[in-house]
Amino acid sequence: MKTIQETAETFGVSTRTLRYYEEIGLLTPVRSSGNQRMYSKQDETRLKLIFRGKKYGFSLEEIREMVLLFDEDRTGKKQLERTIEYGEARVQEIEASIQEFQALKEEMEHLLTGFKQKLKEEQ
Amino acid sequence: MKTIQETAETFGVSTRTLRYYEEIGLLTPVRSSGNQRMYSKQDETRLKLIFRGKKYGFSLEEIREMVLLFDEDRTGKKQLERTIEYGEARVQEIEASIQEFQALKEEMEHLLTGFKQKLKEEQ
DNA sequence: ATTGTAATTAACGTTAACGTCAATGGTAAA
DNA sequence: TTTACCATTGACGTTAACGTTAATTACAAT
Numbered sequence: 001m002k003t004i005q006e007t008a009e010t011f012g013v014s015t016r017t018l019r020y021y022e023e024i025g026l027l028t029p030v031r032s033s034g035n036q037r038m039y040s041k042q043d044e045t046r047l048k049l050i051f052r053g054k055k056y057g058f059s060l061e062e063i064r065e066m067v068l069l070f071d072e073d074r075t076g077k078k079q080l081e082r083t084i085e086y087g088e089a090r091v092q093e094i095e096a097s098i099q100e101f102q103a104l105k106e107e108m109e110h111l112l113t114g115f116k117q118k119l120k121e122e123q
Numbered sequence: 124m125k126t127i128q129e130t131a132e133t134f135g136v137s138t139r140t141l142r143y144y145e146e147i148g149l150l151t152p153v154r155s156s157g158n159q160r161m162y163s164k165q166d167e168t169r170l171k172l173i174f175r176g177k178k179y180g181f182s183l184e185e186i187r188e189m190v191l192l193f194d195e196d197r198t199g200k201k202q203l204e205r206t207i208e209y210g211e212a213r214v215q216e217i218e219a220s221i222q223e224f225q226a227l228k229e230e231m232e233h234l235l236t237g238f239k240q241k242l243k244e245e246q
Numbered sequence: 247a248t249t250g251t252a253a254t255t256a257a258c259g260t261t262a263a264c265g266t267c268a269a270t271g272g273t274a275a276a
Numbered sequence: 277t278t279t280a281c282c283a284t285t286g287a288c289g290t291t292a293a294c295g296t297t298a299a300t301t302a303c304a305a306t
Contacts, residue, residue, distance in 0.1 A: 005252070013294095015253085020294060034302050036253055052227065056220075057180030060293075080242050087235045094228045097179075098221055104175070105217045112210045119203050128282070136264095138283080143264060157272045159283055183263075 004029075007039040011047055026050060026064055056097075066090070127152075130162040134170055149173060149187055179220075189213075 008015045018037070021027055027046045029037040039047075046067065053063040069086060131138045144150055145160070150169045152160040162170075169190060176186040 003252085016295065017293085019254090024293095032302090034253085036302070052223070055180060056224075057178060077242065077245055080238055080245070084235055084238050084242070087231055087238070091228055091231050091235070094224055094231070098224050098228070100175070101179075101217055101221050101224070105214055105221070108210055108214050108217070112207055112214070115203055115207050115210070119200065119207070122200055122203070126282085139265060140263085142284085147263095155272090157283085159272070 001030075001038040001040060002044075004037045004039065007044070007047070010044070011051060021047075021050065021060075024060060024064065026060065026067065124153075124161040124163060125167075127160045127162070130167070130170070133167070134174060144170075144173065144183075147183060147187065149183065149190065 002010070004015045004018055008018055018039075022029065022037070027043050027050075029039045029043050032038050049067065050060075050063055053066070054060075058066075069083065125133070127138045127141055131141055141160070141162075145152065150166050150173075152162045152166050155161050172190060173183075173186055176189070177183075181189075
């Protein structure tokens with residue numbers, strides 16, 4: 001169990017950010033006897049997910065939806081089916097993203113080859 | 124040459140957005156005789172870049188830096204070298220992103236396999 | 247027990263990225 | 277040329293994602 005300060009340092013964010021994430025229901029650390037937030041290993045895993053989502057342009061609201069969906073009690077068959085469906089759709093999106101990145105990379109490499117050629121010719 | 128309305132529709136954004144991009148120096152469409160913005164093919168190419176950047180979480184400021192760098196006069200050898208260096212660094216970043224996405228995808232697929240197994244066992 | 251540092255809530259402040267509105271001017275069709 | 281719509285420039289409004297400050301409480305060390 002880490003304190004809020006330690007957790008903030010681990011992820012390189014402010015304590016305000018962690019409190020804000022709790023405000024909007026992204027995670028709920030337990031409280032100590034003196035009402036202070038204690039962050040578990042699970043909370044850290046959740047935070048990793050959140051920051052990865054952020055890095056790729058998802059809004060906190062979108063991240064919240066994903067996180068909460070994977071957190072609902074998945075006891076019922078219906079719930080399980082919905083989760084699988086949702087998950088597969090997300091995987092599809094990720095595949096599309098990878099394709100786009102690959103295309104972007106090739107485009108840039110093409111540009112760079114041109115520049116290098118130009119540099120050679122100039123000397 | 125397209126009007127602002129046509130261009131906005133092409134990209135599915137508001138005209139305000141296009142004017143804002145001009146405000147912050149992201150692109151500078153030429154003006155008609157009556158001072159109205161006219162968007163060229165080049166402007167459209169630039170906009171494609173902008174929206175792709177946005178999709179992957181870059182701020183408009185970051186996008187501006189990239190766009191402007193690739194726009195400076197690349198006549199000098201020094202300029203060309205700088206551009207190549209910058210471009211290669213970006214390609215490295217893109218490769219890292221692809222790796223991360225791949226890992227995320229595998230992680231999700233692993234989760235989904237688990238869920239599917241659970242679903243099978245439940246019936 | 248005191249002193250210094252860290253945490254709490256509540257509230258207001260800030261910035262990026264637009265939205266909206268008003269007053270005015272341009273343009274195309276009848 | 278009038279009608280109707282589209283565009284232009286301010287200027288103020290809005291929302292997400294925090295920052296900052298203040299008043300109060302908890303904890304750790306002396």
